[in-house]
Amino acid sequence: MKVIVVDDTRINLTLMQHLIKRLDDAEALLFEQSAEALQWCIDNDPDLIVVDYMMPSPDGLEFIERFRAAPEKQDIPVLMVTANNDNEVRYKALDVGANDFLTKPIDNKEFLARARNMLALRRSQKALNDRAAWLAEEVHKATLEIKRGEQETILRLTRAAEFRDPETGAHIQRMALYSQLIARKLGWSAIEQELILASAPMHDVGKVGIPDQILLKPGRLDDQELEIMRKHAQYGHDILHGSQSPLLQMGAIIALTHHEKYDGSGYPNMLKGEDIPQVGRIVAVADVFDALMSERPYKKAWPLEQALDFLKAQRGQHFDPACLDAFFDSWEAINEVRIRLQDRL
Known part of the structure; x- marks a missing residue:
């Protein structure tokens, strides 16, 4: 599971990288530049994004808003990290698509619990998507069988006419x-x-x-x-x-x-x-x-x-x-x- 961490402070990136190593089947990809991270997340499919609020442009709010505007990025969990306790910031973050919050200084246990829960949600989403893809493929196969049956019927009808x-x-x-x-x-x-x-x-x-x-x-x-x-x-x-x-x-x-x-x-x-x-x-x-x-x-x-x-x-x-x-x-x-x-x- 790819966990993208976006923070302009190196020590914070290192801390979260060590915490993510304690999660099962998770790999941390670290970005100090939010614009670079945003482009990577749009071009690829992360499983969880941990993004700081206070960063050079794009800041955390703009990052989430632009990420959510990209095609097929609406369901990927996003966890915002902020030192700001202002509820207005959180409301804005929810409006643009944040799923959860952490407040600095980060509590290790809280971080692990929230990240683990979000990755479990992501695994469930993937399993559901895989199931939907499997069902779509089965429906496609069944439809082809029906079409083949129809075409055989038509072939026999036309052959009946051809005989005469x-x-x-x-x-x-x-x-x-x-x-x-x-x-x-x-x-x-x-x-x-x-x-x-x-x-x-x-x-x-x-x-x-x-x-x-x-x-x-x-x-x-x-x-x-x-x-x-x-x-x-x-x-x-x-x-x-x-x-x-x-x-x-x-x-x-x-x-x-x-x-x-x-x-x-x-x-x-x-x-x-x-x-x-x-x-x-x-x-x-x-x-x-x-x-x-x-x-x-x-x-x-x-x-x-x-x-x-x-x-x-x-x-x-x-x-x-x-x-x-x-x-x-x-x-x-x-x-x-x-x-x-x-x-x-």
Whole structure:
């Protein structure tokens, strides 16, 4: 336990150093210059500070006040030593953060008793902090387990959809990463970015409810078939909504809104502009771009420039301009993902 003694009189420092040696597990660090001691105490974590009142600037009161103003220094015990019996000085010392007092000339037994009590308090504080840190780590571990469980559930849901959908797993990875990059450019926090990365793959989970003859049809769908296909957005929402999990909550919103269009011509609810949740507007850009670039039973993959021209042409119509700008502002990273996760033929 580090006991810092601050006094401008050398003999007083020597006396207290000898007394501190009689305490269990305690080491004295001595300072004649209060400014030097203050800086050391701010830069480090003492366990007890014994500071004289009458010193050149900063005196004991200013020392304590400035020390307490430093971050995370509010709980470290401070014992003020003074020859002044004026109660006003003690009141001021209490106001600025002193925990206890000793009056000169120092009584050895009193000093040892007060120092021992304060170090016991400090040990208890440290034990409590260690316990809090341990509990925080255990909560973190438990949270990670819950997240892993959620992610496994999501993975299995998306795989269930993949078994019936000609779209590839690489498509799901790419569009999720595109969505994360767009969200990052739009200023989303790191936690929010992780959330969209994990939940975007659920965007088409509702396709498990679409009949095979429609889902796997090699040609274009007729109007009646298209109407049935479009129900997958609502189906996906119905599968995912109502959960307490933020991950599944976002997944439900994405499933329902990623086919809405900025001009109000999308489905299933013909939402317009910012009435569409931003996460749906983000995924719309990511999903359409990757769908255009991917081969399907009913179409060939588009050339890159043609796909990019289509996105630009749909600015303010299909796509939110802000989300589209974020996509193009992130193009270097998006293109790296596109190349790295190409479909294996």
